[in-house]
Amino acid sequence: MEFGYARVSTQEQNLDLQMDAFSKAGIKKVFTDKVSGIKSEKPQLNELLKYARNGDTLVVWRLDRLGRTTVQLIQFIEDLTAQGINLRSLTEPIDTSTATGTLIVQIFCVLAEHERNVLRERTKAGLTAARSRGRTGGRPAGLTSKFEEIKFLVKASYESKKWTIEEIMKAYKISSKTTFYKILKSAEKGASQV
Structure with a gap:
């Protein structure tokens, strides 16, 4: 079974564009949230995941509806895969039920891992440079x-x-x-x- 998930960031935005795309794709059951992509808590997405079963497909208009960062997105896709739930995007060549779609997700995973490693190296280099100048990290002691x-x-x-x-x-x-x-x-x- 296929379930749609639509999200906009604020109450003022509307879901029409995404809902029209789901309707055109023949997706009848759609869960919707009006919450920022930065927030990890998306109530209706959580409901959808409770409802979905092994072999079902989560369909989104675009991948950015699921999260803002590549790392968030990759982790989410890995969680879906562990539950046996496929992911399909209506506007991007992502469909984890196909070999090509899975390959694209795996490429994303490699890029996300590289991004994490580069960030880790930069952070370490920055801390080393700061320490060599006599600065230490963390909040300043005492009161404002x-x-x-x-x-x-x-x-x-x-x-x-x-x-x-x-x-x-x-x-x-x-x-x-x-x-x-x-x-x-x-x-x-x-x-x-x-």
């Missing part, structure tokens, strides 16, 4: 200047027990409890040094 300025106010608000942690976080625009406790800890150290 914004939180450094308000840490004693946050501590005083917390110790007054008039407000909940959530209310204090909202008032001082602190986005996470981890940051909140980091601010308190810094204020404690600062108070003990005075």
